[in-house]
Amino acid sequence: MKLHRIRALLRKHYYLSTAGISRSFDMLYWPAFGLIVFGLTALFVEEQGADIRIFLIGGLILWVVFERLQQDINIYLLEDFWSGNVANEYATPITSTERFIALFITALIRSIISLGLMALLGYTLYAFNFFNIHPAGILYALPLFLTAWALAAVVAGLVVQHGIRIQMIAWAVAALVQPIAAAFYPVSILPNWLQPIAYMTPLAHTFEGYREALAGNFMLGQLITATILSVLFILIGYAYFVYSENKGKENSTIAEN
Amino acid sequence: MNALEVKELSKNYGTYQALDNVSFSIKKGEVFGLLGPNGAGKTTLINILIGILTANKGEVTYFGETLNESVKNKINVSSAYRSVSAMITVEQNLRVYADIYNVKNPEERITELLKRFLINDIRKKKVREISSGQKTRVNLCKALINSPEILFLDEATAGLDPQIAKTVREEIKKLDCTILFTSHIMSEVEELCDRIAFLRKGKIIGIETAEHYKKLLHKTHTNPTLEDVFISIAEEKL
Numbered sequence: 448m449k450l451h452r453i454r455a456l457l458r459k460h461y462y463l464s465t466a467g468i469s470r471s472f473d474m475l476y477w478p479a480f481g482l483i484v485f486g487l488t489a490l491f492v493e494e495q496g497a498d499i500r501i502f503l504i505g506g507l508i509l510w511v512v513f514e515r516l517q518q519d520i521n522i523y524l525l526e527d528f529w530s531g532n533v534a535n536e537y538a539t540p541i542t543s544t545e546r547f548i549a550l551f552i553t554a555l556i557r558s559i560i561s562l563g564l565m566a567l568l569g570y571t572l573y574a575f576n577f578f579n580i581h582p583a584g585i586l587y588a589l590p591l592f593l594t595a596w597a598l599a600a601v602v603a604g605l606v607v608q609h610g611i612r613i614q615m616i617a618w619a620v621a622a623l624v625q626p627i628a629a630a631f632y633p634v635s636i637l638p639n640w641l642q643p644i645a646y647m648t649p650l651a652h653t654f655e656g657y658r659e660a661l662a663g664n665f666m667l668g669q670l671i672t673a674t675i676l677s678v679l680f681i682l683i684g685y686a687y688f689v690y691s692e693n694k695g696k697e698n699s700t701i702a703e704n
Numbered sequence: 705m706n707a708l709e710v711k712e713l714s715k716n717y718g719t720y721q722a723l724d725n726v727s728f729s730i731k732k733g734e735v736f737g738l739l740g741p742n743g744a745g746k747t748t749l750i751n752i753l754i755g756i757l758t759a760n761k762g763e764v765t766y767f768g769e770t771l772n773e774s775v776k777n778k779i780n781v782s783s784a785y786r787s788v789s790a791m792i793t794v795e796q797n798l799r800v801y802a803d804i805y806n807v808k809n810p811e812e813r814i815t816e817l818l819k820r821f822l823i824n825d826i827r828k829k830k831v832r833e834i835s836s837g838q839k840t841r842v843n844l845c846k847a848l849i850n851s852p853e854i855l856f857l858d859e860a861t862a863g864l865d866p867q868i869a870k871t872v873r874e875e876i877k878k879l880d881c882t883i884l885f886t887s888h889i890m891s892e893v894e895e896l897c898d899r900i901a902f903l904r905k906g907k908i909i910g911i912e913t914a915e916h917y918k919k920l921l922h923k924t925h926t927n928p929t930l931e932d933v934f935i936s937i938a939e940e941k942l
Contacts, residue, residue, distance in 0.1 A: 455803030462792040462800070466830065530790040530831070534783075535846065538754040539804045540776035696758045699717070702751040 448548075452541050456549030460523055464557070474519075478511045478561045479568055486573045501661050502631055504575045508565045509587075509657055510630040512558045513595045513650070514621040519554035520599035521606070521617035528611045533704035537696075543689045550603075551596050558592075584660025586670055590649045593677035598624070600684030604691030610700045629654045649676035705768055707732040707854055707882035708753070713762030715748055715906075722748045724906040726762070730854075735876075735883045737897030739890075741938040744903040746886045747785070750858045753884070754781045766854060777805060779854045782847035784862035787839055790832040794823065794842050797831060798849060805850035817845040820875055822868065836863045844872065854882045861887060890930040900930075902937050909937055 485507045492499055527533045566577040578585075602617050627641060628650035634642050645651040652673035659666050695701040706729040715723040723745045730736040738746050751757035753764060755771045766775045788797040795814060802810035818824040821841040826834050831842065840863050847855060857876070861869050869892070876883070876896060887893050893900060894914045902909040902917075910917070914930050920942060921928035936942040 449806070451806045452804050455800050458803055459789060459792070459796075459800040462796040463789070466791045526789065526791065531785075531787040532789050534751070534756050535781070535786050535788060535843075537756045538776070538779075538781050539801070540773045541804060542773070693758070696756060699751070699757055702747075702757045 448542060448544055449540075452539075452545050453549045453552075456541065456546065457552060460549065460553035463523065463526055464553070474515070474557050474561055475564055478515065478565050481511055482507060482565050482568050483572070486569070486575075500573065500575050501658055502633075504569050504573055505577065505658065505661055506630040506654060508562065508569060508577050509591060509654060510625070510628070511565060512562045513591055513628075515561050516554045516558040516592060516595035517599040517602070517621055518617060519557050520550045520596065521602045523550055523553055524603050524606065525611070525614055525617060528606065528614070528704050531704060534702055537692075537701050543692055547600065547685060547688060550599070554595075554599070555592060558595075580657070580660040581663055581665040583665045583667075583670070584657060587653050587657045587660065587673065590653045590670075590673035590677035593674075593681045594649045594653070597677065597680035597684035600681070600688040604684075604688040607688070607695040608691040608698070608700060611704065624648070624650065627651060633658075647676070649673045649680060652676065705732070706730060706765075707734070707767060708736075708884070709763075709765045709768075710749075710753070711763045713749070713752060713759050713764065715745075715752060715757070715759050721906050723752070723759070726903075726906070726908050728901055728908060728911055730882055730884060732767075732882055733880070734898045735885055735896050737893045737900035738884060738886045738903060739893060739900055739934060739937075740903035741934075745906040746903055747783075747858055748906075749903070750781065750783070750856050750884065750886070754779065754856055777850065778852060779856065780847040780850055780852040781856040781858065782840075782843040782860040783856075783858040784840060784843075784860060785858070786843065788831055788842060788846055791830060793828055793830050794818070794834065794845075795827040797842065798845055801846050801849045807849060813849065814845070817848055821845055822871060837865060837868060840864055841868070841872070844875075848879075852881055854884070855879065857883060857885045857887075859886055859888065861889065861892060890934060894930045902934075904937055904940070909942070 485503050527536060569575040569577055598620060602620050605613055605616060627645040627648060629645060634645050634651050634655060637645055652669050656666055656669040656673060708730040711727050713723055713726040726749060740746050748757065752759045755776060764771065766779065769775055798814045799810060802813060807813050815824065818827055821844055823838055823841050826838055831839060840860065844860060861872050864872060873892060873896060885893065885897055899911055899913055900917065901911045917930065917933040918928045921932055921936060925932050
């Protein structure tokens with residue numbers, strides 16, 4: 448692994464990020480839009496008697512960070528497909544690991560910017576302090592980021608293996624896992640048969656643990672479970688990504704793009 | 705030692721045989737032409753040689769080594785079928801590739817290449833805003849950014865007007881590297897290539913000089929050209 452090649456990819460991502468308004472738009476507009484809609488919903492429900500800001504606003508901020516991270520990783524890869532630059536870049540000495548790391552770093556920086564904006568809006572509009580949690584609660588960011596990275600790796604792998612025709616999956620995949628992520632409600636609200644499945648993912652542990660941290664409780668066991676599961680997910684995601692690159696080289700998907 | 709050695713290379717897509725037991729070698733510093741009708745397997749072969757397509761069988765060595773990170777640092781490619789990133793500028797694209805290959809003094813190298821290919825004036829333009837001929841030259845700059853020891857040019861002059869194509873050919877002649885060159889412009893192939901391999905239906909039909917090929921048609925043609933040879937091979941008359 449060579450740092451200069453990761454730097455090269457980061458430079459490309461930076462250029463793409465600053466090349467037009469669309470890249471800033473999806474980092475800032477959609478998070479703000481989502482927060483406003485859900486925030487208003489939360490206020491309405493709260494008027495009915497229950498304080499569910501923690502569930503809705505806190506959950507939404509965390510969810511958008513997760514979704515942004517996954518989508519950004521995939522969209523920066525798709526940019527190369529759209530430009531016809533995939534084959535050019537795969538002909539260079541850049542390795543799978545270097546590509547994987549550079550995509551994650553770019554997406555992570557953009558997600559942190561989105562998080563900052565949403566935390567600010569949440570506090571300004573709804574007096575919701577995202578960071579007013581048990582200090583150790585911030586550690587839930589780790590499994591959240593790793594899981595987004597793992598999911599993005601699987602999507603990236605699918606695109607590299609099967610080509611741009613399945614690109615829509617990059618936008619849809621987060622919504623597919625949302626029901627079992629327990630981002631906006633506790634796992635206990637899910638049907639009994641679905642609850643064990645939800646607990647097999649790091650997301651349910653992460654969102655439940657974060658909500659506990661917002662209430663001032665830190666559950667170490669839940670954090671450890673979420674982290675172990677997310678590490679397992681990232682290993683599987685990375686292995687699949689590498690496998691897909693090899694398949695993409697066999698079936699000509701990479702060469703044709 | 706040969707710069708490139710290809711041994712019994714085969715590639716199939718299901719039942720379709722794109723390459724069938726292709727073997728050849730290219731000497732260091734040689735400009736080696738690869739000709740053949742559409743679908744003959746030229747691009748498939750180049751894709752395998754640059755490491756973006758896996759062969760089903762065979763072996764390729766570059767200066768005696770199989771394709772690895774070190775070899776990839778010494779090769780590069782320019783193809784009419786590919787582009788660099790469309791959303792960023794010409795200069796930014798070249799800077800990214802300069803970083804990938806850890807080029808020393810990247811700004812100087814980029815300016816030198818842009819001037820050589822007469823596109824220094826578009827360096828600040830986004831690639832999606834430039835013409836196809838300019839994109840072709842940007843691809844060539846990208847391909848030369850690391851001063852490759854082996855350069856793969858897959859119809860790399862396609863879409864250029866005659867004046868620019870002449871300039872590009874002059875630049876290619878000045879290069880101090882081994883080149884594998886494909887083109888559908890026969891005069892260009894004849895002008896640049898030391899030897900020419902003809903591919904048909906995934907098989908190598910012959911590897912000779914342009915003069916040798918033309919002599920094969922002396923009985924049937926008056927002053928045969930390389931284009932006559934190409935047509936005869938495509939029509940399976942040779």
